[in-house]
Amino acid sequence: MGLRSEGDRDRRGGARAGAPPRVDAAVARFMLGSLAAIAVIVVGAFFALRDVAIDEAIGDTRDRVGAEARLVEAAGLRNGIVRGDPAALRHLDDLVTAQVIDDSIVRVKLWTRDGRILYSDEPALIGDRYALGTEERELFDTGGAEAELSDLAEPENRYERPQGKLLEAHTPIRTPDGTQLLFEIYQRFSSVNASSARLLTALAPPLIGGIIVLVLFQLPLAWTMARRLQRGHREREALLTSAVEASTQERRRIAADLHDGVVQDLAGVAFGLAPLAADAQRRGDAAAAGALREATATLRQGVRDLRTLLVEIHPPNLESAGLQVALSDLLSPLEAAGIETSLEVEDLPRDRDPRAMEHDTLVYRVAREAIRNAQAHAAPRAVSVAVTRAQPAGTRLVVSDDGAGFDAAAREQRGAEGHLGLTLLEALVTQAHGTLDVRSAPGTGTTVRLELPAR
Template identity: 35%
Template structure:
């Protein structure tokens, strides 16, 4: 019976990275849904007000049509000279004709005005014959203007009998007496019917509108989730490439440093010893030549050893980041530059970020030692939440960051590109005579493992 090998357990860092990716994806989808809900609310609210306003306009238009019909077919034929003269028989006949409209609750109040603002008929007998100031809309109506309808509480002087009725629908239409005299027919209706019609239209249209917007939102969710997966996969691939690039760079630096130390430096050191022996035992006239050659060779050996340390510092893995940063101050002290190192008591970085922090500090401090002519330098590290910041500043000569670097001085530019690819940032602030500040910011989380 064949046996399949058990799958290798995942590295804890890979598990944490995958969990972080899932949380990030879920958070992105939640933000998308929240944004969609907010957009839905922002769309639904003005649409609801618009529907409500349109329903009110539709109800008012219907009220004007009904009132115009009432004026043309029920009022105008009975507007005789006797009624205009307030003949009791004519008034009683019109009251009897309009009574069904009041009994059915359709109409609350009726008034008929002449051009002088006199009430020539009303279902309230005490109003007949009284004169009131007419609004501008009434005068325009007599001149052939459009009918008007408003929905509001009545509190004018001529509304003494309607002001306690609450919100009423007031409609003005043009009418004529049998003699052709222009009149204004005014009718009041209960406003409850208009509001009920508004609510019926609103409640009938809002559910399908919300359903359509919700379906649209859900239809967008699927491609949005796919896009988020693709972006996340792209970021994971980019981070993986960055990590491999950092590891490859470390391996290459380590190889070059090892070859320099084991081959070139050892051979040059042996040659220096040979020159020292010739200096002591060789001819008297050639000893100064051998001494000068030995001095030059030993200086080159020291330079190569310093370069080896810069290529791949062995103490970074052995003694840790903090001690390695402190050792970077030695070349500065040899040049009379005082270095202050401010590192938090407890700070945590993964290997990739620790290497980047060290490289930023090494490159910046090397520039301070070689080019700044400074007296004081400061290295400070701060961690805030998920971000780490390293800042190196000096009081030296400074320079113009906008000018291209001199040939061979590309260290900070390469660092900037590497940090940008890692999702961080590198900022250089300097000016001639004002010193230099190099600030690098990193995300604390480890590079995701695919």
């Protein structure tokens, strides 16, 4: 099982420190959301209004068929029409073409109850027979009028197809001798789209105006909130950095105190004891001379040990000694303990890359933690450290050991007990826009991989 630092960090939800949220991006997202809402409202309103307009148009056509039917009944219909008398047909046609057909009404049909077309302004239809729908047949008994969208696929409507979308309306009328016929008109639909667009244009200004006012009120709010978030993020980052810095400074202070106090004193005492041993020897007091020499040797060893400790709690100045030396100092205690070590450092000329120093500090910190962890927890046979540089300024560090390895649960538990070596580093690395990948599994060793991008 591999352990990825990203996932671990997310689960703990603790020291996460990505790039701070951008205010302009947050506000842009808010604006985009508002625009999308406006678009949804406008499109939705158009279709809703269109439905209303269609209903209105159907009602309008129904009224219209009643009015035209009264006109035809009063002035155009003769008894001969039922027999197909040419004079009666001509008389009706004159009235229809002169007074009924116009820009909006494009066709007229006159039906018998059994579905024969007695008259139409399209002569080809006269005499044709089609089954009338139930609703139309019922009109002969109930009277009144009904209207609907025309189905232009019907064969009776084949001559209307070029007109585009149409509404059709029927109503019964009577010849002078009382024969019932069905009067039908076809009205253009285009007026419906026009009227819904008209309704929308009327409604749009208050609607859009209202939304704009809303957005204008919310915009400063969104801006302030994004700013507050960003500030919180920065403060958290600063706190984290200063926590890490504080511990570094504390180490530095202890190292300085030790160096200037105890180490100097002990070195001085050892220095003072050496001639005393020589004196005792000269006096022939072999026992005193031996004791003094031993004390001097112990003191010198103590001073050496203290100096080693100093190097550990306050690392050598990276800038003067370089990463290679600093890392090899870190590895020397492992070598002393019989662990096989390997170190490869690809050095970049500093003057060519001013960011190298910044990277090197982080590389050193991560390497130090990984090496310490290997020594403390892994009991490895070998540990390797490699630093490679990608052009122009990226850096990669890989520290691997062949020791015990660990699983996420173990680390989680140690983390809960306050052991946060890796966790704190992850936060630092993320802050430097890098990635820290810790892969391990019980029995397979551990690999810590740090990638720092060119910025």
